[in-house]
Amino acid sequence: MKQELMTKIIKVVLTIAIVWFFYWALTNNYFAKLFESPNEFFVLLQQHMTLVGISSLLAVAVALPLAIFVTRPKFKRTEWFISNIVNFGYTIPNMAILALMMGILGIGFKTALFALFLYSILPVFRNTVAGIHSVNSNLIDAAKGMGFKPHQILLRVELPNAAYSILAGIRTAVVINIGATALASLVGGGGLGNWIFTGIKMFDNGILLSGAIPIILLALLTDLILRGIEILVVSKGTRV
Template sequence: MMEFFANNGSALITAIGEHIFLSLIALALGILVAVPLGILLSQFPKTADIVIGIASVLQTVPTLALLALMVPILGVGKIPSIVALFIYSLLPILRNAYLGMSGVDPTLVDAAKGMGMSTGQVIRKVQLPLAIPVIMAGIRLSAVYVVAWTTIAAYIGGGGLGEFIFNGLQTYRQDLIFGGTIPVIIIAIVMDLTAGYLEKRFSPKTSSSEVETDYA
């Protein structure tokens, strides 16, 4: 183990940094696009079925195939890797944002409208706070997926820990395989725990009756 770090420590640290960078950028883009889109689609259920259906189809495309499709368009490197990972990050966040918003008790929505709130106010002050746990669950799932999928980015020069794994497979070196796999697992666990903490941190702590009082 010490010999492995002595020979590959610098490259491993660089790969870990690249892996985290690719994962966070793709996830951040997914959140910025999917959460507002899911909130918007909650107001148009028929359109939501079509959009989520398209996202589901994209999700079925194998990761390696999608990365290969990026090459003729964007070339190789980090940019096509981020775009492909961003596309994969969308579905869990989009679906949960839509379900979270749509799943808010209709009586709360009706009560808020009865108090004179506009549609925008109902979304911001009633539906969105109550949908946060479901939305965060989608982000949490997407975060773990993206960390795992980022290993494939090495196939098109995206960097990351996938380089260790694939080099190890090609040269039959278990130390390189474990050296790439173990950090990926650790990063995924850290991302999951962090997202779980944020989920609890931003989830409303009030009961339904208290929520109605607060929004009054």
């Protein structure tokens, strides 16, 4: 009961803080840039979402098969090696990855996209591996006893039971990506980060917040949508 009460209090306090912040920002005309340049805003928003969408899809397309590969009995010895490589890539700061990719690919959209893709692999990979490892071994033994082949066990037992963890990893990667994409403007990748860094250079909070607040709202909205997809897709009995 105490924990539920504290959770409700925290939610109320956060809601009040957010409402107060928006009221303060509006009364001080800090969102003027949004109303003055709506066309530019939508162009930057489109660039931002394109970077997030493509880099996240590429990360899922690479990390998911890779995680399945290292969890197969024949290739379990490779898990330690591949996991350390992926972990090492994630420990490198965003700025360092951007600088490295800029040195290799130059400046522009492709550089930002590749850097974001590399930074998004770990959450998907780690959660997929953890989810597959958490599947009850009795379920796998029962499937083997029923004559299931390895690929049937993967598709019908392991992945459905690991779905909650996998989707949580994808959600984490996408939300992190939304924030990290703000740095894409530093290498000419576009996005809402253009307004953030323009505001910093000009000491203009209005321009800065016009770029930062949409990113925050986009991250919160995306998180809610992906949480809703988790609830719809994942069986209630398999949620951790």
